[in-house]
Amino acid sequence: MxxxxxxxxxxxxxxxxxxRELRLFSTELxxxxxxxxxxxxxxxRQVIAAFCFGALNAIVQRDELNQPQAHALIxxxxxxxxxxxxxxxxxxxxDLIHATNKEYHPVMNAIIxxxxxxxxxYEKNMLDNLRHNILEVINTVKKKx
Numbered sequence: 001m002x003x004x005x006x007x008x009x010x011x012x013x014x015x016x017x018x019x020r021e022l023r024l025f026s027t028e029l030x031x032x033x034x035x036x037x038x039x040x041x042x043x044x045r046q047v048i049a050a051f052c053f054g055a056l057n058a059i060v061q062r063d064e065l066n067q068p069q070a071h072a073l074i075x076x077x078x079x080x081x082x083x084x085x086x087x088x089x090x091x092x093x094x095d096l097i098h099a100t101n102k103e104y105h106p107v108m109n110a111i112i113x114x115x116x117x118x119x120x121x122y123e124k125n126m127l128d129n130l131r132h133n134i135l136e137v138i139n140t141v142k143k144k145x
Contacts, residue, residue, distance in 0.1 A: 015069055018059050019076060025122055026052050026081045032131040033138070037083075046092075047141050049082050050108050051134060053096045054115020055122070071097070107144075111137055 029048055030037055040048070053074055060070045071093060078089035099108035114137050121130040 014063055014065070015073065018056075018063060018065065018069075019073055021059065022052060022056060022073060022077050023081055025055050025119065026077065028122065028127075028130075029118075029134055032127060033135055037081075043142065043145055044138055045082055047111060047138050048134070049078060049092065050096060050099070050111040051115035051118055051137060052077060052081075054112040054117075055119035056115075057100070057112065058116045058119040107141065111141070 026048065029051065030040075035044070037045075056070060056074055056077070059065070065073075074093045074096060075086075075089045078084045078092055079086060082089075084092060095105070096108065096112070099105040099112060102109040114133055118130050118133050121127070121133060
């Protein structure tokens with residue numbers, strides 16, 4: 001009778017909520033930069049996805065999610081929102097996870113940290129700051145490419 005109170009169901013609801021939050025965050029980023037997903041380059045998609053991974057890291061800390069949940073969430077985001085194949089998404093997710101170590105990939109690590117800041121800006125409805133943040137990251141990476 002109290003099945004609706006089970007911890008497993010609460011965890012599922014939490015993951016669903018975070019998944020929705022990440023989708024909304026990525027949608028907001030595309031709207032802020034004024035580029036439709038279909039019109040982005042592969043480099044732009046990778047930068048935005050890494051930025052979103054930074055946001056996920058902030059959410060994982062806030063909501064006390066475990067690593068398997070975080071891994072599943074980034075893979076799902078990469079497949080559903082960034083249109084990567086399952087293999088591409090899993091491989092990219094592994095690179096993102098390794099890039100949390102600055103020595104592995106300093107540029108990707110910096111993008112992830114800017115995404116952490118971006119999530120704060122998103123939560124506080126500081127959308128002009130968020131727009132500036134993501135555009136600065138994209139433009140910097142494009143100049144170095």
